[in-house]
Amino acid sequence: MTNKGRSYYLIPYYLWIALFVIAPVLLILYYSLFDLDGHFTLGNYVNFFTPVYLKMTLTSFWYAFLITAFSLLVAYPAAYLLTRTKHKQLWLLLIILPTWINLLLKTYAFIGIFGTFGPVNNLFDVFGIGEQQILFTGFSFVFVSVYIFIPFMILPIFSALEELNLSLLDAARDLGASGWTTFRRVVFPLTISGVRSGCMAVFIPALSLFMITRLIAGNRVITLGTAIEQHFLVTQDWGMGSTVAVFLIAIMALFMMLTGGSRKGVQK
Amino acid sequence: MKPLVNAFLAIVVTALALMYLGAWMNSNEGYSGGNTLTIYNWGDYVDPELLEQFEAETGITVIYQTFDSNEAMLTKVQQGGTTFDVVIPSDYAIAKMREEKLLLPLDHSKLPNLAHLNPRFLNLSFDPGNQFSVPYFWGTVGIIYNPELTKGMDFSSWNSLWDSRLKNNIFLVDGAREVMGMALNSLNYSVNDQNEAHLQDALSKLNRLSPNVKAIVGDEIKMLLAGEEAAVGIVWSGDASEIMDENDKLDYIVPEEGSNIWFDNMVIPRTAANVEGAHRFIDFMLRPEVAAQNAEYVGYSTPNDGAMKLLPPEIAEDTRFYPPAEITDRLEVYDNLGKRMLAHYNELFLMFKMNKK
Numbered sequence: 001m002t003n004k005g006r007s008y009y010l011i012p013y014y015l016w017i018a019l020f021v022i023a024p025v026l027l028i029l030y031y032s033l034f035d036l037d038g039h040f041t042l043g044n045y046v047n048f049f050t051p052v053y054l055k056m057t058l059t060s061f062w063y064a065f066l067i068t069a070f071s072l073l074v075a076y077p078a079a080y081l082l083t084r085t086k087h088k089q090l091w092l093l094l095i096i097l098p099t100w101i102n103l104l105l106k107t108y109a110f111i112g113i114f115g116t117f118g119p120v121n122n123l124f125d126v127f128g129i130g131e132q133q134i135l136f137t138g139f140s141f142v143f144v145s146v147y148i149f150i151p152f153m154i155l156p157i158f159s160a161l162e163e164l165n166l167s168l169l170d171a172a173r174d175l176g177a178s179g180w181t182t183f184r185r186v187v188f189p190l191t192i193s194g195v196r197s198g199c200m201a202v203f204i205p206a207l208s209l210f211m212i213t214r215l216i217a218g219n220r221v222i223t224l225g226t227a228i229e230q231h232f233l234v235t236q237d238w239g240m241g242s243t244v245a246v247f248l249i250a251i252m253a254l255f256m257m258l259t260g261g262s263r264k265g266v267q268k
Numbered sequence: 269m270k271p272l273v274n275a276f277l278a279i280v281v282t283a284l285a286l287m288y289l290g291a292w293m294n295s296n297e298g299y300s301g302g303n304t305l306t307i308y309n310w311g312d313y314v315d316p317e318l319l320e321q322f323e324a325e326t327g328i329t330v331i332y333q334t335f336d337s338n339e340a341m342l343t344k345v346q347q348g349g350t351t352f353d354v355v356i357p358s359d360y361a362i363a364k365m366r367e368e369k370l371l372l373p374l375d376h377s378k379l380p381n382l383a384h385l386n387p388r389f390l391n392l393s394f395d396p397g398n399q400f401s402v403p404y405f406w407g408t409v410g411i412i413y414n415p416e417l418t419k420g421m422d423f424s425s426w427n428s429l430w431d432s433r434l435k436n437n438i439f440l441v442d443g444a445r446e447v448m449g450m451a452l453n454s455l456n457y458s459v460n461d462q463n464e465a466h467l468q469d470a471l472s473k474l475n476r477l478s479p480n481v482k483a484i485v486g487d488e489i490k491m492l493l494a495g496e497e498a499a500v501g502i503v504w505s506g507d508a509s510e511i512m513d514e515n516d517k518l519d520y521i522v523p524e525e526g527s528n529i530w531f532d533n534m535v536i537p538r539t540a541a542n543v544e545g546a547h548r549f550i551d552f553m554l555r556p557e558v559a560a561q562n563a564e565y566v567g568y569s570t571p572n573d574g575a576m577k578l579l580p581p582e583i584a585e586d587t588r589f590y591p592p593a594e595i596t597d598r599l600e601v602y603d604n605l606g607k608r609m610l611a612h613y614n615e616l617f618l619m620f621k622m623n624k625k
Contacts, residue, residue, distance in 0.1 A: 036611060220484075233340065
């Protein structure tokens, strides 16, 4: 096939990107330049740098960081064990299965599980810990988010671990490396690409979570996603909502550039 | 390549078959063109039996669609993608729709049952002379509480919510107007106050409420309060009656300083396709027997005097949901504050939400 023929096949792809990626981003940029009365203004951007929104940005970052960190902490060992099990496909299916269920349904289930009279508190009672407030705390927010995002962290790490050449581990042991050193110097650096894509798949959506902040955190955790939702649905201040979205997009782009950049460094 | 083509063909064939099946089912139920009436209402806000009765009486097929917020409804009506014949928005949304010329004036001569309505609920600020709207249900905003858990505390004042005994024990409904209005009322200001100093007072007062607030939630508030996750909640009277149906330990009160009184009215949008049918439906819903049956099913307060006479006394004489005129006189309807003020209310509400315990 000639080069020219091949480029025709790319047309649908370019169309898709133009219509569903570039056009929406441009529209958001455009809307962010108008105030409530439809007048051109940069006031929305000025407004973003007030304590309310800066604090919100920091909160969003902090929680997105916590969610990513805990997901990684659970997902890496899980993915590692997964590569060592017999019925890999079955276990993998069990991890993917919950992602087929609607996110809101899963979230609603946790309202019951974490409730004052829910099974978790009943268990606490059995052990004599007594009733705890779990629902509507930062903890429950992070826990439920980690639960929801964990398959997206496990899968890329799992495939990176699968590609790992096992003879490298034997070689490391032959050369006298301890288990920890082998992990630190051989396994982890070779699977870093999986960790990186897992972190991206979790961190970026975690930044803009909104329904879980109300259902599980009872609006005690306010993220940028909450603000966008409110501006579009309640105040109909599309300008300010778009401005928040522009900053989110900028932050995400920056994050991807930073993580993408270091990949090249490793490959050299 | 072959299996891929086969799979693709299978998908196309299935999609076409489903489309055909859908069209066939619609035409079987009489949904194709002509004699239909599309009603756009809040979820679970009408007795479905009444819709069937209306269909049997008039031969009009009713298509019933639902929304969950006035804002969502407004957006959909503005876009005009679907034609709705009867919509049931709340007071301030009606004012907004009137301003944006989205409504058709009602022909009162086609609505003889208007006579059954209590004049208290007619000719209100959001629609003088009921040119565009007819009341469907009304209610208040108040405090629902669990006397067992609050041990005899008195909730006849909004200020009782700030009592330190209620630490981490209050659910608020996730609405800027409701929560800001409650704080303004507690300071003896109006729920429609636009004075910046008063609004800032309300915000700092709300911030002091933070330790008592367990969560600020949406519709889940009904499930959470019925499940006794907290002792106190700020809710609409209709939600309160639903919660009390599920858990009869709870009680509802409208505090003395005043509160919001709201109305959900029936309107005909400008894009309506079946204006004649829409008038017939509105008049049908105003019939005393119909309004009474609907009020019993939905649990909200009916503005229909004729229906009140038909309701069982334990409902009609329940002053929690049918407060007498001397109380409703102290209650205020939410004015349409305009986009700018509404945005400001929401910003203050957001600041309150961000304020950590």
